[in-house]
Amino acid sequence: MNAGLLVSGAVAALFASVLPAQHSPSGISDPPPDKIVIDVATVNGSGCPLGTAAVAVSEDNTAFTVTYSEYLAQVGGGSSPTASRKNCQLNLIVHVPQGFTYAVASVDYRGYASLQPGASGTEKASYYFQGSPNTASRTHTFQGPYDDNWQATDATDWAQLVWAPCGVQRNFNINTELRVSAGASAPSATSYMTMDSTDGDISTIYHLAWKECPRN
Template identity: 40%
Template structure:
């Protein structure tokens, strides 16, 4: 069985917003839950303090071929983040990155997908990082949106970040696998001005 242990760090800026309302503002984040087929109970450890959190994964991998169970070809791990902000502020995901290790045989392929959405809404962004065999080595995927999608103003909604690993092979005698061993990201918050007619 593959075992991974990695730390995840989410940094949220704590600068005071100026009059322009465009810079980052104080925030506090906590990991509300970690679950999925790639991080079942007892295989992920979390901690949070102020505006940072960390997650250590010990079983987030997908594999196919070489006698692997067909159900192992797709795994996911979803983080649900609870973010506390001063009244009148909103936040969005500014960046996230994942690192891991891949062994993909010739003729096989693998995929790392990250999507995020605010609680009660449909996924707003999905980013794919494909792998084509033959390939063996470390990998990294980065997501930094050109335009940040912010949470709905006036609603207290968790941010869900779902990561998937998928492996497909054309030769069932040869094992291919994809491991995610670390991730980190950053939130950005901004002030939303309320406007009403006089």
């Protein structure tokens, strides 16, 4: 991993969510015993400038952690027009143990929003494997007045999971976006939305499903 990406700050954990194989006709399996290795190919976006995002894998092979420290969208109060929308694209190289594949089953996003009356905040996320035409995208909107933690969950039915191709290395892309609109009620008042919580810890949880690849 690029040492320049190692930062302290908000933490997003991606936990493995599994179903016992005997209960699923699609071959859902427990997480593989071997370690997952994740490298950051690229990290780009106004919400994750250089040196403010990093990825690490947990020791028990059930999670990988994305760390952010400057992910905030804001309007009003003299904010720059470009500050109203922030985004981050992570291009990850996921080295999965041989014989296994994975899919993103659901994602839990959490953060904090301070929205004036009439203002709104939007969180959007997209997920896709490099070279795949299948892109999963979800959007969640919060209306002002709002001054509290927020949470949003993206969920995919098991039958509609998009699995990483077996035996082929395809980078996994995670695109997230925060957007804040001032609205007409108080256009000059400050409204903002962050991808973190009040104690500074981000807690975006990506639940993964695992299954064994077909044997040749």
